[in-house]
Amino acid sequence: MTETQRTALRDKIQAERTRLAADIATLEEVTRPGDEDCEDEITRMNSLVNKSVNEAALASARARLAALEYAQKRIEEPEFGFCIDCGEQIPMPRLLAMPEASRCIDCAS
Numbered sequence: 001m002t003e004t005q006r007t008a009l010r011d012k013i014q015a016e017r018t019r020l021a022a023d024i025a026t027l028e029e030v031t032r033p034g035d036e037d038c039e040d041e042i043t044r045m046n047s048l049v050n051k052s053v054n055e056a057a058l059a060s061a062r063a064r065l066a067a068l069e070y071a072q073k074r075i076e077e078p079e080f081g082f083c084i085d086c087g088e089q090i091p092m093p094r095l096l097a098m099p100e101a102s103r104c105i106d107c108a109s
C-alpha cells in the first residue's frame with residue numbers, strides 16, 4: 001500500500017466515524033424512553049416497533065464505529081490491508097468501501 005492510499009483510507013475512516021457518531025446521536029435520541037403512557041394503543045405499538053428497529057440500527061452503528069476505531073489503529077501497522085486468512089492484499093476499492101475489512105472478498109464469503 002502506498003502512502004497516498006494510506007492517507008485516503010485514513011480520511012475515509014475519519015469521515016465514516018464522523019457520520020456514524022452523528023447517526024448514533026440521532027438514534028440515541030429516538031430510542032430514549034419517552035412518556036408512552038399517554039399515547040393510545042396503536043401509537044404505542046408503532047412506537048415500540050420503531051424503537052426496536054432503531055435499537056438494532058443503533059447497535060450496528062456502534063459495532064461499526066468500534067470496528068473503524070480498530071482499523072484506525074491497525075492502519076499504521078505494516079500488515080494492514082492484507083487478508084488475515086490468506087495473506088493476500090485486500091483490493092483498494094474494497095478497503096475504501098469498508099476500511100474495517102480484515103479479509104479479502106474470497107475469504108469473507
Ligand SMILES: [Zn+2]
Nearest residue numbers: 083086104107
Ligand atoms: Zn483472503
